[in-house]
Amino acid sequence: MAHVPHASDCPRLRFLIRTAIPTTTFTPMSHPLSPKDRMKIPRQPMPEEPPCERAHHFLEVNRGLDAAVAQREALRCLECKSPRCVSSCPVGVKVREFVGLVVAGDYLGAAAKIREDNVLPAVTGRVCPQETQCEGACILGNKGESLAIGYLERFVADYEIRTGQTGLPARAPLTGKRVAIVGSGPAGLSCAGDLAQHGHEVTVLEALHEIGGVLVYGIPEFRLPKDIVRGEVANLERLGVSFRTNVVVGPSVTLDELMKEEGYDAVFVATGAGLPIFLNLPGEHLCGVYSANEFLTRINLMKAHEFPAYDSPVYDCRDRDVMVFGGGNTAMDAVRMARRLGARTARIVYRRSAEEMPARAEEAKHAHEEGIEFLYLTAPLEFVGDAQGRLTSVKLQRMELGAPDASGRRSPVPIPGSEHELPLQVAIIAIGNRGNPLVPGSTPDLRTTRHGYIIADPESLKTSKRGVFAGGDIVTGGATVILAMGAGRKAARAIHEFLVSGSW
Amino acid sequence: MFRIVEARFLAPEVKLFRIEAPRIARKRLPGQFVILRVHDHGERIPLTLADSDPAAGTITLVVQGVGRSTRLLNALEAGDTIPDVVGPLGKPSVIEKVKTVVVIGGGLGTAIAYPTAKAFHEAGSHVISIIGGRSRAYVILEDEVRAVSDRVIVTTDDGSAGAKGFVTERLAEVIQSDPRPDLVLAIGPIPMMRAVAEVTRPVGIATVVSLNPIMVDGTGMCGGCRVIVDGKPRFACVDGPEFDAHQVDFQILTQRNAMYRAQEKTALESPPPAAASTAEVPAGSPGEPHDCRMVRAIPELDGVWRTCPTPPTAPVSGS
Numbered sequence A: 001m002a003h004v005p006h007a008s009d010c011p012r013l014r015f016l017i018r019t020a021i022p023t024t025t026f027t028p029m030s031h032p033l034s035p036k037d038r039m040k041i042p043r044q045p046m047p048e049e050p051p052c053e054r055a056h057h058f059l060e061v062n063r064g065l066d067a068a069v070a071q072r073e074a075l076r077c078l079e080c081k082s083p084r085c086v087s088s089c090p091v092g093v094k095v096r097e098f099v100g101l102v103v104a105g106d107y108l109g110a111a112a113k114i115r116e117d118n119v120l121p122a123v124t125g126r127v128c129p130q131e132t133q134c135e136g137a138c139i140l141g142n143k144g145e146s147l148a149i150g151y152l153e154r155f156v157a158d159y160e161i162r163t164g165q166t167g168l169p170a171r172a173p174l175t176g177k178r179v180a181i182v183g184s185g186p187a188g189l190s191c192a193g194d195l196a197q198h199g200h201e202v203t204v205l206e207a208l209h210e211i212g213g214v215l216v217y218g219i220p221e222f223r224l225p226k227d228i229v230r231g232e233v234a235n236l237e238r239l240g241v242s243f244r245t246n247v248v249v250g251p252s253v254t255l256d257e258l259m260k261e262e263g264y265d266a267v268f269v270a271t272g273a274g275l276p277i278f279l280n281l282p283g284e285h286l287c288g289v290y291s292a293n294e295f296l297t298r299i300n301l302m303k304a305h306e307f308p309a310y311d312s313p314v315y316d317c318r319d320r321d322v323m324v325f326g327g328g329n330t331a332m333d334a335v336r337m338a339r340r341l342g343a344r345t346a347r348i349v350y351r352r353s354a355e356e357m358p359a360r361a362e363e364a365k366h367a368h369e370e371g372i373e374f375l376y377l378t379a380p381l382e383f384v385g386d387a388q389g390r391l392t393s394v395k396l397q398r399m400e401l402g403a404p405d406a407s408g409r410r411s412p413v414p415i416p417g418s419e420h421e422l423p424l425q426v427a428i429i430a431i432g433n434r435g436n437p438l439v440p441g442s443t444p445d446l447r448t449t450r451h452g453y454i455i456a457d458p459e460s461l462k463t464s465k466r467g468v469f470a471g472g473d474i475v476t477g478g479a480t481v482i483l484a485m486g487a488g489r490k491a492a493r494a495i496h497e498f499l500v501s502g503s504w
Numbered sequence B: 001m002f003r004i005v006e007a008r009f010l011a012p013e014v015k016l017f018r019i020e021a022p023r024i025a026r027k028r029l030p031g032q033f034v035i036l037r038v039h040d041h042g043e044r045i046p047l048t049l050a051d052s053d054p055a056a057g058t059i060t061l062v063v064q065g066v067g068r069s070t071r072l073l074n075a076l077e078a079g080d081t082i083p084d085v086v087g088p089l090g091k092p093s094v095i096e097k098v099k100t101v102v103v104i105g106g107g108l109g110t111a112i113a114y115p116t117a118k119a120f121h122e123a124g125s126h127v128i129s130i131i132g133g134r135s136r137a138y139v140i141l142e143d144e145v146r147a148v149s150d151r152v153i154v155t156t157d158d159g160s161a162g163a164k165g166f167v168t169e170r171l172a173e174v175i176q177s178d179p180r181p182d183l184v185l186a187i188g189p190i191p192m193m194r195a196v197a198e199v200t201r202p203v204g205i206a207t208v209v210s211l212n213p214i215m216v217d218g219t220g221m222c223g224g225c226r227v228i229v230d231g232k233p234r235f236a237c238v239d240g241p242e243f244d245a246h247q248v249d250f251q252i253l254t255q256r257n258a259m260y261r262a263q264e265k266t267a268l269e270s271p272p273p274a275a276a277s278t279a280e281v282p283a284g285s286p287g288e289p290h291d292c293r294m295v296r297a298i299p300e301l302d303g304v305w306r307t308c309p310t311p312p313t314a315p316v317s318g319s
């Protein structure tokens, strides 16, 4: 068998993951502290690259905890009887148990415990919105600061990678059933991992030339090093999952062909929400106006920031004014990327106020620290360009918050007479996506919503077509990595049942 | 990896490749394209499929070496491999039997127009092909086009083959003559397609062009390929690449295609990527002395970074 590369083979990864491995043995805490003493320990901060420096490089901002700090943090856990952190995790990671293992110094055991429910711990430890999930529910948060569950998850996952001892779950005997997974984002990867464990033969088909979906083309290196994703993919390969890049399901091969001609017994569609929405304003076609997807893909996937060592270019941001329109994670990533590319000004333009901004709190904080300016309650009206069709300025308008809309958020209303114009050479639009039409367009019996999302049963993730399941952003619209992974798990369970029982 | 089984020059800088890609060969229809990467640091370049052979599992591409990637591609020979080829992408040409169709190929465009001419021929249409090039050497696939056309008109800018002049002049004549064409399909450089649209617009002959905007993914994910058709943005990779010539905003297409002109020049002048493969090392490293642009740009802004550069703060120690 060919040598399957393991993440720990990579010297660069070793460099990136600076989590100190304890060289001396430390004393596991055999006498956990009393609740009162535990509550006296302050939440351990995440060491970060200094903002002024990181604004010029692409290294990961968060450095990760070292073992001693991780232990001290883990000691804060009150070990609740019915832990709310577990029930508020979309995949139900056994937080209390893994934190207990960290306290005991059994980091590999802790990682294995997480892997029972989450195949991408090094990823989710970095990008989950913990403040609205596990940490948001943590009882410690009532009085002080919640347990830093995300930091701990990342610590044990990195420890595992660093030591090259990833505890892969056992694989059931082969069943002879074959499953095709369309799309290699978090939904597809987690479904693939679970199905492989059940002993099914799993093939992941990906349209792009790299595996990982948004994890490789959307989320930047400074937040999620690509080698981490590659490491997790290598783990899945070791579990027996096969990956095929350069296959666009729909045009290259249809779902019917996969099942009828290529002998797949079931298909999981996890193609993500990949159709960028534009603002529909005059001048949006000008050179220098990007969708966030394009801007981030050019850099994360195509490495345009290393042009000409890599062939793909990106518009030169150096000493230019850049604005990103939107307030989600994508917008934060794009604006911080523009900053790293040398933008003179890098600004977020958001229609509502800071409270409504959907981005993760940590992202907004990091952006602030890196000198990103926030123009709240502001909306664009028009992009203005020169004779060569290059963006030169933008017309903006101030907004105020009016009555709550259908979503319960107060909707922005323009303030008359507040129109103004600012110079601008690069505009990045990050206001969301719609469902990618390639699979539904080639599968007439697959039902979709008005917005192009595939309709699937919320529990079984079954679609209108026999043998076809769907989950992740292509069903829910743009959501989160962990929700997509949760969908992948659910689908794996339902697919396994379908394969075993044969009944739809 | 995709193996090249045949590679030969058709004209200076214009090379034909037959590549093993059975999945694509089986599905490909006239008008569709692939996206490929020539090497591991390569960009994703769209190339129209000139032909395919499902039985042999091969696709045919015709490539003009204009930028760095296409020149690198043209340096490959039979037996070499290409790391990534994905497709077939885009909507196929709408081929329905019309009485008379004029198919115009300018330069390399002939290779792209040929499969559509063939399809119309097979559908039973009367096919008039006008193929042009700078000079004799740049007129490609003449024999192939002849085999599927009822009439072939060759033009060259310098008159070294066929009639001297532009394809539009010949088109104007064809329009006057009998039978009057029902449909014109034009593929070639943007100025040519634009000129063709202006010839057919006044006489109201339906005209289709195949557009070549800059692309990245080719799956509708980035919107970089957007073109303005009938005043509305359309994604050429999924909604096109063929559009109604009378509705296309050619000026915006020209401007957007010039977006990276400066970088393209740099790319052509810089050493081939093999020599530059140290790129795995992340650009810039912490701690290096640097000129902080943030301080220059927004001096009035108060932030933690103002105190930089500081040594990384040690994690809080206790116990």
Ligand SMILES: Cc1cc2nc3c(=O)[nH]c(=O)nc-3n(C[C@H](O)[C@H](O)[C@H](O)COP(=O)(O)OP(=O)(O)OC[C@H]3O[C@@H](n4cnc5c(N)ncnc54)[C@H](O)[C@@H]3O)c2cc1C
Pocket (backbone or CB within 6 Å): A127, A128, A129, A182, A183, A184, A185, A186, A187, A188, A205, A206, A207, A208, A212, A213, A214, A215, A218, A219, A220, A247, A248, A249, A250, A270, A271, A272, A273, A274, A296, A329, A330, A331, A333, A360, A436, A438, A439, A471, A472, A473, A474, A478, A479, A480, A481, A482, A484, B219
């Ligand atoms: C810039 C950015 C930052 C984000 N930050 C965060 C964050 O910090 N935390 C968080 O929780 N969430 C974040 N998200 C959201 C999160 O990434 C998504 O919700 C999640 O990736 C969805 O996973 P998925 O598997 O459904 O789809 P995706 O990750 O979108 O993967 C879909 C894959 O399918 C492929 N594909 C599409 N069509 C086809 C086809 N026809 N054939 C074959 N393959 C196909 C695509 O190329 C892609 O690789 C972010 C999103 C973006 C864009």
Ligand code: FES
Pocket (backbone or CB within 6 Å): B214, B215, B216, B217, B218, B219, B220, B221, B222, B223, B224, B225, B226, B235, B236, B237, B238
């Ligand atoms: S090339 Fe990205 S959407 Fe068309």
